[in-house]
Amino acid sequence: MTRSFAAAVLLLFATALTGCASSAAAPAYDTPVLKVTGAYVRQPPTADMAAGYFTVTNTGRQPDRLTGVSSDDATSVTMHRTTAQNWMEPVKAFTIPAGGRLVLRTGGDHLMLMGFGKKPTVGETITLRLRFAASDSITVRAPVKPTTYLPSN
Ligand SMILES: [Cu+2]
Numbered sequence: 251m252t253r254s255f256a257a258a259v260l261l262l263f264a265t266a267l268t269g270c271a272s273s274a275a276a277p278a279y280d281t282p283v284l285k286v287t288g289a290y291v292r293q294p295p296t297a298d299m300a301a302g303y304f305t306v307t308n309t310g311r312q313p314d315r316l317t318g319v320s321s322d323d324a325t326s327v328t329m330h331r332t333t334a335q336n337w338m339e340p341v342k343a344f345t346i347p348a349g350g351r352l353v354l355r356t357g358g359d360h361l362m363l364m365g366f367g368k369k370p371t372v373g374e375t376i377t378l379r380l381r382f383a384a385s386d387s388i389t390v391r392a393p394v395k396p397t398t399y400l401p402s403n
Pocket of ligand 1: 330338339360361362
């Protein structure tokens with residue numbers, strides 16, 4: 251193999267790789283694109299249990315599902331929905347529609363966190379790791395808010 255032939259082959263490979271990279275990036279257009287905002291944990295009366303809330307906005311063209319949440323600060327995190335009878339029940343996943351959002355809020359869908367080492371108090375943050383069916387997981391730090399706090403969204 252001559253030196254110039256080798257260089258030409260290398261150049262071909264480089265071009266092919268560049269082509270690959272850009273074609274792999276293009277489908278981002280056709281996937282869920284998620285952003286988590288407004289996360290907070292309501293300061294609980296005891297260390298036993300606290301509720302957590304956040305909004306997941308999906309600006310992508312595909313829906314996704316929130317399939318689980320975990321925390322370094324609590325031994326158990328479950329996802330709950332509130333029923334018409336004002337009971338709550340665990341759910342396996344929440345849907346995040348394409349071009350839409352999933353809103354966890356007081357009196358609706360929420361997280362139930364249990365097993366804190368100590369009672370979370372205002373000023374602290376709780377780490378929440380959100381796992382999705384399609385997207386990479388997202389970790390947020392949710393501030394602990396007073397019981398009187400109401401988000402603006
Ligand atoms: Cu609950």
